[in-house]
Amino acid sequence: MLESLRENLLTDVDSDDLRVVIISARGPVFSSGHDLKELTSAQGREYHTRVFHTCSEVMTLIQDIPVPVIAMVNGVATAAGCQLVASCDVAVATEQSTFATPGVNVGLFCSTPAVAIGRAVPRKVAMEMLLTGSPLSAHNALLHGLISKVVPEDRLEEETLLIAQRICQASRPVVALGKATFQRQMSQGRDAAYATASRVMVDNLALRDGQEGIRAFIEKRKPVWSNKAEKAHD
Amino acid sequence: MLESLRENLLTDVDSDDLRVVIISARGPVFSSGHDLKELTSAQGREYHTRVFHTCSEVMTLIQDIPVPVIAMVNGVATAAGCQLVASCDVAVATEQSTFATPGVNVGLFCSTPAVAIGRAVPRKVAMEMLLTGSPLSAHNALLHGLISKVVPEDRLEEETLLIAQRICQASRPVVALGKATFQRQMSQGRDAAYATASRVMVDNLALRDGQEGIRAFIEKRKPVWSNKAEKAHD
Amino acid sequence: MLESLRENLLTDVDSDDLRVVIISARGPVFSSGHDLKELTSAQGREYHTRVFHTCSEVMTLIQDIPVPVIAMVNGVATAAGCQLVASCDVAVATEQSTFATPGVNVGLFCSTPAVAIGRAVPRKVAMEMLLTGSPLSAHNALLHGLISKVVPEDRLEEETLLIAQRICQASRPVVALGKATFQRQMSQGRDAAYATASRVMVDNLALRDGQEGIRAFIEKRKPVWSNKAEKAHD
Incomplete structure (x- = not known):
């Protein structure tokens, strides 16, 4: 998934015709981050190192490519999925979307998500998310700067495209x-x-x-x- | 304008009698930033360099002089005008005031305003302002830390002077x-x-x-x- | 007080049984910071140096010990008391709690509190607190990221313990x-x-x-x- 995301982000990135990237998901989960089955000891340290290296590469790539990247979120964004939202230039989310870093509950503190989230919201907000794993509502995510706009579900695409169209102008x-x-x-x-x-x-x-x-x-x-x-x- | 602002900021700056500076404007515009007629190719690169150098000097001067500087805003603050608000120590604004960095729409991204604004508000708020040029209401500017207080128009001077008087005490x-x-x-x-x-x-x-x-x-x-x-x- | 706080923070800090620290107070004041009687010229420069060194040590210790530290605030938190709240990982406060840095009014600008507060809230919020000494309500402290949660007085302990219990899990x-x-x-x-x-x-x-x-x-x-x-x- 990370490699496919990286490839997609780099496709046509230097073409004059590419003007904005929108990252969205089908279904009730925007992204729940890493597949924990990839992170058992069976895969080993080297594999884990490669996974987190690729993840950080994708997250910084979002900020480093020349076109703006918009997250269009409808549903749950957790762990590296929440990091993905924090890493985008703009994020539009539906009212029922939630944002969390629950890694601490499965023994894997969300330290890489914290790089993006800690630079997006006030420190106390980040620390409470990281230490408790409790979700932030879309409303509070907006309040604290994690996302750019909250909209009703039936207007998500329309409002996201409005921002994209402004950028394309x-x-x-x-x-x-x-x-x-x-x-x-x-x-x-x-x-x-x-x-x-x-x-x-x-x-x-x-x-x-x-x-x-x-x-x-x-x-x-x-x-x-x-x-x-x-x-x-x- | 920038040179006169710099001169005014430096006047009596070391006098024991100067205790606070208030920057305000007459009319419906607080400041709309640079005069674009000064930025055509007719003036040339050297002139442009001087304009932005002077602008950055004034903005950092506001933060570096020994007395607090208050922006008293009633109306529109855009581009370098929004940077001016972001650079002040305190900013009081009327409810109808708006704040924007619309340079991107005229082909001149508000990169110098972004230095002050990116250090005043959360990154996603700054990025959306910069990428879309959409104005922030006074209410949202307060919410995100760009300004210190929102007041009804008929109380703007009174409320600003109250803060100034506290500082003078x-x-x-x-x-x-x-x-x-x-x-x-x-x-x-x-x-x-x-x-x-x-x-x-x-x-x-x-x-x-x-x-x-x-x-x-x-x-x-x-x-x-x-x-x-x-x-x-x- | 600072030395006793430091000692308490370090007690059992490496024990597997210590999982979270809660800092609270009895009475209507959470903490009003330094005892000004310790800061007269009678004590002298060396004593003052030691006081602020110890204070900074305690504040950074809170962030550097391996267990999370929660401030449970019911009442007034001013000057170094406000710095203490800003330094904790999580802060739960009652609705009537207030937060201020009024040092400027007694001729001692809250420069050390500003280190913690300036890293917790937006710059304009910090500057207005520091320059005017005006208190922030619990509601505004929450809005700007100085605290993590506002609760009615009769639920303060319960809500704080809920967060502590999550951390202990x-x-x-x-x-x-x-x-x-x-x-x-x-x-x-x-x-x-x-x-x-x-x-x-x-x-x-x-x-x-x-x-x-x-x-x-x-x-x-x-x-x-x-x-x-x-x-x-x-």
Whole structure:
């Protein structure tokens, strides 16, 4: 599953036509994380190492690919499934969805999910989830920043597509530059972050789509994006 | 505008009489950020570099000057205007105020605003604002920590001044030491942060106003501040 | 008080029988922080240094001991008392409890409390508390992540014990590994954090209780923990 997810995330990732990725699931479970049968001692340490390495690769890949990734959640997201939601750029969930890190109850503390969740919600929220395994309701997940929007079940697809369509209306290289810069500057101290982001603003302005957007705004017309990471000629 | 803001922030900044700065606006827009006409290719890369350098300077100056800075917001705060709100120490806003980073829609991703906003609100909140440009209501801005207080329009000035007056009742050097230490320790790891803050507590106690405050508390009277960064004699 | 708290935190800390620590208070004040009479110039700089060193030691000890620490709060938590709440892994509080850092009003900015509070709540929430000394209600403390749960006064003990019991149902070495890893990885960058946490997941699986938990889950029975940090034989 992780390898197929990685492959899917990388498919067409450099194509100008790919603009946004939506991760969803069929049935009442969004994702319940690792298959515990893969984690018994029968598989051995090396296999376990490979499983968690692949998992971390997929989670960071979501943040590192140039297109935004949206989680469309209807149901249960637990352990690495909750980590998956936390790792996405945007997450839309139905009112009955729940989010939990119950690994502690089966003797496997959700330490890798905690990397993503601990960076998404306040520390006390993360710690209570991790120590008790108790689920967070969609409402509380929204309140604490784990997800972006809560919607009734019959509007899940519509609301998710609305966000996706907004993203598709923007220029691909502008979104790609912005997403990459966000991840980079957030890992830096404030002053280094401003140096990084200021350089990027100037680079963004030098893009063909950067200049087109500003000209269109001044001329009060809709911009026509090239969606290519090309510099403006002038 | 940025240069005038910088000059205003630095005016009397070392005077014992300056105790708090309030940034407000006339009209329905608090600040809509950069003038896009300044960002066309006609001005050129060097000019753009200077614009974003000055902008980052002003934003960090707000956090680095010794007096607290309050944003008093009534209306729209977008792009660098939203960054300005995020950069202030305290922000009071009217119920109808809105906060957005819509640069992506004009081909200029709000990467510098994201430095301040990404450090003020949860990551998913920041990412949705940045990727979609959709505005955050005052209520949601409060919920997620972008602003400090939401008030009805007819109470905006009164409520802002109440906070300003509370700050003015404290000793200037004590506030200055506290504000500077907060910025410094938050950029450090926990143990280094405690080492920094513990040293500062001892230095604070050695201030004339530090000793006056504690004596006044013990003697159950109002403290009389010198408002000068002087050490206590004893 | 700080020395007695430190001693209590360390008592039996390595015993397999100690599984969770609850910090509570008798009377209407949870903790109002330092005794200001200890902080006059009469005691001198060296004594002050020792006080804040001990305080920081106790606060970091709470996060560094292998068992979770729960604050059970009924009443006022101010200054270092608020820092104590912020430092605990979980905090349950009654509806009438309040949280404040009013040091600025007595000329002693709450710079050491700010280390814990600034890492628990959004920056603007922390800054307003620190600059004005105004109390946060239990409701707002919950909203902003300073505490984990708000309950009516007559249910405080029951709800706190429910969380404690959940923690006691888990394996001690699994909880200890998870708590320590959370603190460690949160101080690292994302990629280093994933490397740390992935290694820990494999180590956790190699624990006797790690394997027992997974076997019990697969066999649909309750796990029987050894509660010892021993490796599985197979």
